[in-house]
Amino acid sequence: MNTKLTLTIDKSIIDDAKEYAKENGRSLSKLVENYLYLLSLKSKKNIAKDREDELSPYTKRMMELIKKNPARYTDLDLKEEKLKRLEEKYLK
Template identity: 45%
Template sequence: MTTKLTLTVEKNIIEKAKLYAKHSGRSLSELIENYLETLTEENTDKTLSPTLKKIVGKVKLPADFDEKKELRAYFENKHL
């Protein structure tokens, strides 16, 4: 069963999140729901992000791959 949730978020964050959702082909509600589910999972492996967990074994990354650094660079490039 779904239920409505009202959040208070900075306007610029909402705009960026809506753009991200649109470009990823998902709704903002879906993104937030997935994030909240990830936060509340009991036996979560904290060393990998949910995004990386989905592609583990499908993509070979270099041993020194820094996900946070790459993600930051991507968004800086995209939104600045």
Template identity: 50%
Template sequence: MYTKLTLSIDQTVIENAKKYAKDQKRSVSKLVEEYLSSISSSVDKKIEYLTLGPITKELVGIIKVNGHTDYQDILTDALMEKYL
């Protein structure tokens, strides 16, 4: 269900947002919805971390990985090594 929301935003920001939305073939409403959804999911991740058990919390972050390495890449490499 969609609900109408009224926002007060600087006119220049609105004009730039409309141009950007047009280039992306989306509406400004959809851009705002996607942004709010993304920040609310980060809040969910923080809540998920807070609900971890004490031992798991202690272990979070002990393995350091290069900034450009993705978890999915590590998993793929490990599975390839195991099965190939």
């Protein structure tokens, strides 16, 4: 759903942006929309990075293993895997 947005921007910037949009076969609205979309993606990536920093070392390690070899871990049961690693660590 599209919503109207009113912005106050220096006229020379608007003129340059309209020219750029015309040269590239796009509307000024689409250029602004795409720019705001890219900003939101960057923000989401930063939030994801912050959340990743809060993960436990175990979870980070599991993520690394899965990224290195995703095919090996398609049917991975994380609870079972954690139990196995804890048994190896403390029962041997």
